[in-house]
Amino acid sequence: MITEIFYHTDNFCKAFETEAGKNFLTNGNHKRKKSHTLSLSEIMTILIYYHYSGYKILKDYYMRCVQKDLKNCFKKFVS
Numbered sequence: 001m002i003t004e005i006f007y008h009t010d011n012f013c014k015a016f017e018t019e020a021g022k023n024f025l026t027n028g029n030h031k032r033k034k035s036h037t038l039s040l041s042e043i044m045t046i047l048i049y050y051h052y053s054g055y056k057i058l059k060d061y062y063m064r065c066v067q068k069d070l071k072n073c074f075k076k077f078v079s
Contacts, residue, residue: 001049001052002045002049002070002073003073005045005048005049006041006042006045006073009041009044009045009048010039010041010045012041013039013040013041013044014041017040037076037077038074038076038077042074046062046066046070049070053065
C-alpha cells in the first residue's frame with residue numbers, strides 16, 4: 001500500500017513542481033543551497049499514510065510506525 005501511495009504522490013509532485021515552476025516570481029537563477037534528506041513526495045507519502053494508520057497523534061505514528069516499520073522504505077530517513 002505504501003508503494004502505491006508513493007507512486008501516485010511522486011507523480012503528482014513532479015507535475016506540480018513543473019507547473020509551479022512556471023509561476024515563480026524569480027528568474028530561476030537563485031537556488032536554495034539547503035540540502036534535503038527526504039523528497040517532497042516522500043514527506044507527503046508519510047503524511048498520507050498517517051491518515052490510513054489509525055494513529056491519532058502524529059508524533060506517536062512517527063516514532064512507533066515510521067521509525068520502526070517504514071524505515072527501510074526511505075533511503076535517507078530522518079530521525
